[in-house]
Amino acid sequence: MLRSLFLALLTLSLPTGAQAASLPEQVPGLHHPVALELITDELDTPWSLAFLPDGRMLVAEQPGTLALVDNGDVQRLDGLPEVSHRGQGGLFDLALHPQFGDGTHDWLYFSWAQPGKDGDSDDATAVSRVRFEDDALGAITPIFVQNRFSTPGRHYGGRLLFDDQGLLWLTIGDRGVSKGRAQDTADHAGSLLRLTADGDPAPDNPGFDDDAAPEVYSIGHRNPQGLAQAADGTLWSTEHGPRTGDELNRILPGENYGWPEVTRGRDYATNLPLGVDSAPGMRDPVHVFEGRFAPSGLAVVSGEEFPAWQGDLLAGGLRGERLLRLRLEGDSIIEREVVLDGEVGRIRDVRLGPDGAIYLLTDSDPGRLIRLTRVR
DSSP: OHHHHHHHHHHHTSOHHHHHHOOOSEEOOSSSOEEEEEEEEEESSEEEEEEOTTSOEEEEETTTEEEEEETTEEEEEOOOOOOOOSTTOSEEEEEEOTTTTSSSOOEEEEEEEEEOGGGOSOEEEEEEEEEEETTEEEEEEEEEEOSOOBSSSOOOOOOEEEOTTSOEEEEEOOTTTOGGGGGOTTSOTTEEEEEOTTSOBOTTOOOOSTTSOTTEEEEOOSOEEEEEEOTTSOEEEEEOOSSSOOEEEEEOTTOBOOTTTBOSOBOTTTOOBOSBSOOTTSOOOSEEOSSSOOEEEEEEOOSSSOGGGTTOEEEEESSSOEEEEEEEETTEEEEEEEEEESSSOOEEEEEEOTTSOEEEEESSSSEEEEEEEEOO
């Protein structure tokens, strides 16, 4: 509380330009202080981050551009398709093929809002892959498009992850127009999908019923935008609730996570509860975030940089402007720490770097790429 008050007073005392550039050198912590380093503040509404084998980074910018970051210098790369800019649309997540760098599988995967044909106002969450060689993008191969285009440009999900089996996960939200789509197993909306690297359904997906889309792994999701896999193989996801009720979920095959019947969220207009807290046949969240957190970006800590945080989850918050650290024992949170509380702004992505440091992207224009390390 005192830290938040101090930062608020400090921000008010600064001119507008200084507010945008200000970044504390470090913040206190439960186990150790954390140092903050600005890598660049020249990004346009960045959405996600990928690390190249040579130490450089690729950043997806929501308006539809791909930025190559080299020691803080930013270069835009041409060659991506035109994205839908409706509402929350744009360019979303990035993922490198697990064998990227071997010369054969140098594929960059990206999720995006694909416009409808002939200027149609409908759009869909899609995944494509592109060769990345000699600092340039090659031919693009579409590998997946959700099976129903729709409006109004909300709740795309869009988070990607290659798991420890080399399978590609994609989150898709309910698309914000018909909540019941999240309970329709034949509709990709409101689901977590599990694909092969070529975009086909994973061969051992659960299969809900005869009409279910074969890519669907779990249903009942509103708008999941955090996805991470722990060392033991557990898949974790964070998703936006309405107004409140943001969730952390343990993802299991064939489970129904309840939306819209089960939710701790509230109606935006009336602030009244929208659903029940729990129901038979629907899986409860492991954790419901306090207040209006708006989770985006999720990482599992490993490596030597943060020894006191090993195995903990780091969840970024957009509206909450927080970075939360959660330690779990089974499905119980046994330690919780607010690592950042407004110091950097809206957090869109959270990544563990190959050096063990934590990397953040801020949801703003200009947006920032920030590196967190332990103060020794």
